[in-house]
Amino acid sequence: MQQVRILRNIMLGVENLLLHKLRSFLTTLGVVFGVGSVVAMLSVGEGASKEALDQIRKVGSNNIILHSIKSVEEVGQSTTRSHMSVYGLTYDDAMRITEALEHVKQVVPAKVVRKDARLGERVEELRVVGTTPAWFDLVQRDVIAGRVLLPDDVRNLAGVVVLTEYGARRLLATENTIGQTLRVGSEYFEIVGIVRSEEGMAGNIQMPDERTDAYIPIEVARERFGDINTRRSAGSFEREMVELHQMIVEVDDMENVEVTATGIQAMLKRFHKKEDYRMSVPLALLRQAEATKRTFNIVLGSIACISLLVGGIGIMNIMLASVTERTREIGIRRAIGAKQRQIISQFLIETVVLSTLGGLIGIGVGLLIPWIITQIAGMPTIVTLKSVVLSVGISIAIGVVFGLYPAVRAAQVDPIVALRHE
Amino acid sequence: MVAGAQQNGQVIRLEEVRKTYQMGTEQVHALADVSTVFGSGEFWAIMGPSGSGKSTMLNILGCLDRITSGRYILEGQDVSTLNDDALSEMRLRHLGFVFQSFNLLAQLTVRRNIELPLYYLGWEAHRSAARAIELAERVGLGDRLNHTPTELSGGQMQRVAIARALANDPRILLADEPTGNLDTATGIQILELLKELNAQGKTIIMVTHDPKIAQWAPKRLHMLDGHIERIEED
Ligand SMILES: Nc1ncnc2c1ncn2[C@@H]1O[C@H](COP(=O)(O)OP(=O)(O)OP(=O)(O)O)[C@@H](O)[C@H]1O
Numbered sequence: 001m002q003q004v005r006i007l008r009n010i011m012l013g014v015e016n017l018l019l020h021k022l023r024s025f026l027t028t029l030g031v032v033f034g035v036g037s038v039v040a041m042l043s044v045g046e047g048a049s050k051e052a053l054d055q056i057r058k059v060g061s062n063n064i065i066l067h068s069i070k071s072v073e074e075v076g077q078s079t080t081r082s083h084m085s086v087y088g089l090t091y092d093d094a095m096r097i098t099e100a101l102e103h104v105k106q107v108v109p110a111k112v113v114r115k116d117a118r119l120g121e122r123v124e125e126l127r128v129v130g131t132t133p134a135w136f137d138l139v140q141r142d143v144i145a146g147r148v149l150l151p152d153d154v155r156n157l158a159g160v161v162v163l164t165e166y167g168a169r170r171l172l173a174t175e176n177t178i179g180q181t182l183r184v185g186s187e188y189f190e191i192v193g194i195v196r197s198e199e200g201m202a203g204n205i206q207m208p209d210e211r212t213d214a215y216i217p218i219e220v221a222r223e224r225f226g227d228i229n230t231r232r233s234a235g236s237f238e239r240e241m242v243e244l245h246q247m248i249v250e251v252d253d254m255e256n257v258e259v260t261a262t263g264i265q266a267m268l269k270r271f272h273k274k275e276d277y278r279m280s281v282p283l284a285l286l287r288q289a290e291a292t293k294r295t296f297n298i299v300l301g302s303i304a305c306i307s308l309l310v311g312g313i314g315i316m317n318i319m320l321a322s323v324t325e326r327t328r329e330i331g332i333r334r335a336i337g338a339k340q341r342q343i344i345s346q347f348l349i350e351t352v353v354l355s356t357l358g359g360l361i362g363i364g365v366g367l368l369i370p371w372i373i374t375q376i377a378g379m380p381t382i383v384t385l386k387s388v389v390l391s392v393g394i395s396i397a398i399g400v401v402f403g404l405y406p407a408v409r410a411a412q413v414d415p416i417v418a419l420r421h422e
Numbered sequence: 423m424v425a426g427a428q429q430n431g432q433v434i435r436l437e438e439v440r441k442t443y444q445m446g447t448e449q450v451h452a453l454a455d456v457s458t459v460f461g462s463g464e465f466w467a468i469m470g471p472s473g474s475g476k477s478t479m480l481n482i483l484g485c486l487d488r489i490t491s492g493r494y495i496l497e498g499q500d501v502s503t504l505n506d507d508a509l510s511e512m513r514l515r516h517l518g519f520v521f522q523s524f525n526l527l528a529q530l531t532v533r534r535n536i537e538l539p540l541y542y543l544g545w546e547a548h549r550s551a552a553r554a555i556e557l558a559e560r561v562g563l564g565d566r567l568n569h570t571p572t573e574l575s576g577g578q579m580q581r582v583a584i585a586r587a588l589a590n591d592p593r594i595l596l597a598d599e600p601t602g603n604l605d606t607a608t609g610i611q612i613l614e615l616l617k618e619l620n621a622q623g624k625t626i627i628m629v630t631h632d633p634k635i636a637q638w639a640p641k642r643l644h645m646l647d648g649h650i651e652r653i654e655e656d
């Protein structure tokens with residue numbers, strides 16, 4: 001019964017608004033654009049942060065990644081002819097980090113060397129990554145054929161290699177190639193599997209893998225390729241000795257990532273004379289992405305709030321004019337027996353209907369804008385249910401807040417005066 | 423005068439009612455200690471020159487205005503002290519208004535205009551629609567239900583207004599110059615309708631300054647400067 005009554009009141013309000021279609025429509029425009037911008041803004045923010053999140057997840061938010069780098073002085077000195085530069089992360093670093101820091105679950109070391117690989121007639125330069133089977137736990141990629149490295153491979157010092165999809169394609173390797181022999185440099189390996197790979201940057205973080213990787217057990221890499229790498233360039237030798245090129249440290253819980261990162265930093269500082277390593281913490285970047293999103297939301301949110309405010313004031317303005325215009329109607333209704341609060345609810349229902357309608361159209365606009373942004377700028381956008389619900393809520397609230405004053409004004413009209421009103 | 427009236431069948435009773443307007447430093451007594459009684463089923467005309475207090479009297483009787491002092495008893499209830507909501511409730515349940523300028527809602531159809539009081543009484547839609555049709559037929563406008571007031575003549579508009587005033591089935595009808603905007607012939611039709619309603623038991627109080635129109639009412643109250651000058655009865 002109560003619902004029927006409310007429904008009837010709303011219908012009467014709608015009927016009244018339909019008497020002035022153009023005016024009602026123009027009145028709602030402010031809310032349309034306000035709500036439209038809220039939805040659009042949230043979808044752009046959401047899209048941007050999800051993209052950052054996805055990228056960071058590919059690297060692993062529980063991981064800390066360490067790279068060996070030539071320190072600045074080393075780069076200068078290496079021009080001397082038979083000089084050998086020694087730098088970077090060491091096997092000892094890996095062990096110390098595993099053992100001394102309590103939140104470290106495991107450390108996956110990687111030894112990287114570039115070698116020409118030959119399969120049948122094809123030759124391709126690959127990035128040979130000597131690592132442990134745990135690599136594939138932390139850098140989770142689809143296995144396309146065969147298998148990844150196993151603990152047995154490490155124990156047996158097995159000459160096995162796992163290719164990436166891209167590298168395999170360059171070498172014309174297929175599923176059928178599993179079991180065949182790949183020549184890497186002057187060594188022979190059995191191809192045991194093919195995995196997918198990512199490449200490039202996730203946010204500011206270098207992905208741990210590359211398109212042309214070839215994974216072999218780290219002990220095998222050490223035994224066959226050694227720690228010293230010779231590169232010939234412009235008639236001079238460049239020799240460098242690097243034990244580990246990369247290390248992925250997995251932390252037991254996201255909460256402990258920051259403290260562990262600090263611990264690693266302190267430890268490396270103690271054992272390295274020069275800063276010949278670089279640390280990246282995906283989680284820190286995630287936090288940064290979230291902070292950026294918050295700033296973004298605040299800035300765009302204030303702009304959207306201003307347009308909503310303008311929309312609300314527009315509604316209030318029109319409703320005040322409408323109250324004056326309809327003074328006589330108010331007088332008639334009061335003379336017949338309408339109570340003040342019934343007049344209030346009549347006018348309030350009209351503004352809420354207007355603003356809600358504006359909100360609904362605004363959601364349409366808010367869906368359209370992100371779609372256009374995605375089409376034109378290629379920016380990812382996500383319209384969440386949350387933002388739609390929020391927008392409907394906001395528009396109803398606008399109707400109530402900005403409709404209340406005109407409605408109260410309407411109800412306070414003296415019926416005798418109102419009846420004389422022309 | 424109060425003492426002389428029959429206690430039974432009194433619907434309206436004014437006791438020393440005063441209505442004062444403050445105009446700057448001056449006080450205007452629109453009503454000055456008016457005491458009178460209107461009996462159930464009576465047809466009254468309130469007469470008097472301009473500014474004598476006729477409209478003020480009707481607004482007070484109609485619970486649209488508050489008295490400054492005295493007592494006003496309507497349907498056995500003292501309404502002098504009621505708040506705005508309660509006064510609205512009195513209007514809604516016990517009174518029907520007919521105005522000189524009809525006061526219909528121009529954007530609503532005849533049917534919707536007649537239904538208006540029923541809407542505030544909370545009647546269900548189909549029930550009030552049936553009641554509106556019945557009333558429109560009673561005032562001879564059964565075929566105009568879906569017209570808007572602008573498509574009607576003055577006489578027809580006043581009939582709609584009367585139908586609306588009857589919708590809540592009040593015992594009292596208050597009319598302020600109901601024929602003021604109508605030509606003589608149409609005015610007479612409206613007066614005939616009022617007389618008919620009076621014959622069916624409605625108490626009617628009509629304000630007019632035209633003695634010819636006042637003659638339609640068996641009882642006539644003459645006002646002057648906020649006082650009751652005299653009362654005439656046929
Ligand atoms: N709102 C008001 N403020 C001040 N004075 C008022 C007000 N309403 C009425 N009056 C005064 O009260 C007196 C009675 O007014 P009222 O309108 O009742 O007269 P009336 O008999 O209806 O006159 P008319 O025939 O011209 O309609 C007048 O002197 C008028 O000026």
Ligand SMILES: [Mg+2]
Nearest residue numbers: 473476477478
């Ligand atoms: Mg008057």
